[in-house]
Structures are given as structure tokens and as C-alpha cells.
Amino acid sequence: MKKILLTGVSGQVGHALLRQLTELNEYKVVGCDRQQLDLTQPEQIKHVMREVKPDLVINPAAYTAVDIAESERELAYAINATAVQILAEEAARLHASLIHFSTDYVYDGTKPSCYVETDAVNPVSVYGASKLAGEEAIRNIGLPHLILRTSWVYGSYGKNFMKTIIRLGQEREVLRIVADQHGAPTSDISIAQSVLQLINYWQPVHSEQSGVYHLVNAGETTWYGFAKAIETQYKALSREYGWPAMALKEIQPISTEEYPTPARRPVNSRLLTAKVAKQFGVTLPEWPQALTQVMAELDFTSAET
Ligand SMILES: NC(=O)c1ccc[n+]([C@@H]2O[C@H](COP(=O)([O-])OP(=O)(O)OC[C@H]3O[C@@H](n4cnc5c(N)ncnc54)[C@H](OP(=O)(O)O)[C@@H]3O)[C@@H](O)[C@H]2O)c1
Secondary structure (H helix, E strand, O other), X not given: OEEEEEOOOOOXXXXXXXXXXXXXXXXXXXXXXXXXXXXXXXXXXXXHHHHHOOOEEEEOOOOOOOOHHHHOHHHHHHHHHHHHHHHHHHHHHOOOEEEEEEEHHXXXXXXXXXXXXXXXXXXXXXXXXXXXXXXXXXHHHOOOEEEEEEOOEEOOOOOOHHHHHHHHHHHOOEEEEEOOOEEOOEEHHHHHHHHHHHHHHOOOOOXXXXXXXXXXXXXXXXXXXXXXXXXXXXXXXXXXXXXOOOOOOEEEEEOHXXXXXXXXXXXXXXXXXXXXXXXXXXXXXXXHHHHHHHHOOOOOOOOOO
16 A cells, blocks of 8 residues: 655644545555654654655645744754755655645745746745745755645644634734735645645656645635634624634724734735646635635634634
8 A cells, every 4th residue: 555654743734634634545644743753853854754665745844933933044944944855855765756835935925916836936034935945955856746835824723813813802802903915814624625636636757747836725815804704704603603702893904014023924925726726626615615614613612722
């Protein structure tokens, strides 16, 4: 039986993938958390790869603390670039292929319209630059690969914007949310379901299929628009499900300048997904629909939520 090595199973995407990949009958999935595979340890990466001998490596693990990365450059690069290079080198030695995740933050956000995969990259943060370095390492090694650039990831598991808005909405009457950054919230479920489809349609022997693909939910909004949708959907569902009531009465739109952060973020994170649709027939649901699907998974009786 063929084997998949999946990293970062304690993260949002890794967790969703671990659930979803059980549907693949022809693969055995070996999921690793940080204890089993620490990406800051090159020798451990080599050891695990040589022990497991995967046919396919899926790497959602990453250093994702965008603001802290500004002061932890070395660690961000160790995990997002050096470790990715070693994973790709080891995968190439085994004639395995690689599915890797990257980010809208490789772009500077100055393009007035949606980004396509061939647009120039120009990260404006350490996190974005470290993710781009990981992409470049994979391209240089040249093994069969899919680099999936996604954005604004959230789900019912892990820490994310949706969970923060729900928690703050239960505590506060007024929230102020940035309304001038544009992009697509993308659910962990949508990503995992798309990856399952990709594994079924991708033929790694066809080298022209290797490359970068945007993978985000359809439609676009701002962080403010996303927060409003979370508020509306939560309030509608909380009555039905008996969830804790929201204290929230008002969400105020603010500018990026009014909410300074250590890392700069692109004002335009809108990514066109025509390439993944054309190449593999993969289309992702509209983001409000994906939000409803995630909301239905919320469980306020568990410590996780
Ligand atoms: N989150 C977003 O909004 C977003 C947006 C665009 C792109 N992406 C990309 O999408 C992918 C998945 O993101 P996500 O949201 O699922 O991230 P996440 O929830 O922050 O999870 C990151 C995972 O990486 C693991 N990790 C961190 N350092 C590690 C190390 N030294 N060794 C091994 N594992 C380590 C974490 O383990 P611990 O639980 O032990 O820390 C966790 O399992 C990443 O490539 C990310 O760059 C994310």
C-alpha cells in the first residue's frame, strides 16, 4: 500500500487533512505532530523520511505566527524554508511527490485586481518571505510538487479569526475590525476536501502539472465583512443550538492604520483560482457557505472551542 507522510496534524489544515485522508483507501496515512517530527531538527526530518519512505509528503506544518516572525526571523526561516528544503530533498531521493502549503502573503497586495499565479511576488513580512523561500527551495529541487497558496484559514479546530470573534463577541458589546484588507476566508474543511480531489486527479509523472496553485474559497470580503458574517451566522445558530449568547451589539469598520501590527499585511489578498479549476477541476465553495459548514461543527461543550 502507498504511504502519505502528513506533517503538522495538530494545526488547522493538518487536523482537517488527517480526518479527510482516511477516505483514501489506497493510501496509509502516517500523521506526525511536532513531537514525532520537529521541523527545526534536520536530522530528525531525514530519519523520519527514511523510516516512513512515503510516496507522497503533505506539509501543512509551518511557522504561522505572522507578527512574532518579525522578531523570530531565524526560527521562521528554519521551519518555513530550511525544513521544507530538507523534506523536498528527502522526498526527491525517494522519488516521492510533495504537496506543500503557501500563502497570499508572498504578494505585496498592491495589484488593483485579483492575483494570478504568474504575478510577481514581493512579500512585505518576514513570514511571507520565509514562506516564499520554502516555495523556491521546492522549485529548485524540482521534484513533482503542488504548492497551494491559501489565505485567511479558519476552522472549528485550532486558533483563528472566527474563534476570536466568537469569543470576543461573547465578552464585548463593540468590536473594531479592519475593513480595508481584501481577501477570501478559507475553511480548513474546504482545503482538506480540495486536497483529496487533487490527490485523485494529480498525475505527478506529468511534470507540467507541478507548480503553484491558488486554493481559496470563492468570493471575497474584508476582515470586517468576515466578522459581520460570523456575528450574523452565530446569532442565528446560537438560538437553535443553545450556544452562549453574544454580548456583541456593534462591529465598527476601521483602517489598517488604526490597528497597527508588527508585520505589514497586503491590502489586496484576492487570489484567482481558475488555474486549479482548469487543471484539476477543483472548485471551492463560496466563503459564506464554507463558514456555515464550519459553524455547524462548533461544540461549546468541548474545551477546544
Ligand atoms: N492560518 C492562515 O491564516 C494561513 C493563511 C495562508 C497560508 N497558510 C498556510 O497554510 C498552512 C497551514 O496553516 P494552518 O493554519 O493549519 O497553521 P497552524 O494551525 O498554525 O498549524 C501549524 C502547524 O505547524 C506545526 N509546527 C509549527 N512548528 C513546528 C515545528 N518546529 N515542527 C513541527 N511542526 C511544527 C504546529 O505544531 P504545534 O501545534 O505543535 O505548534 C501546527 O501543527 C501553512 O503552510 C500556512 O503557512 C495559513
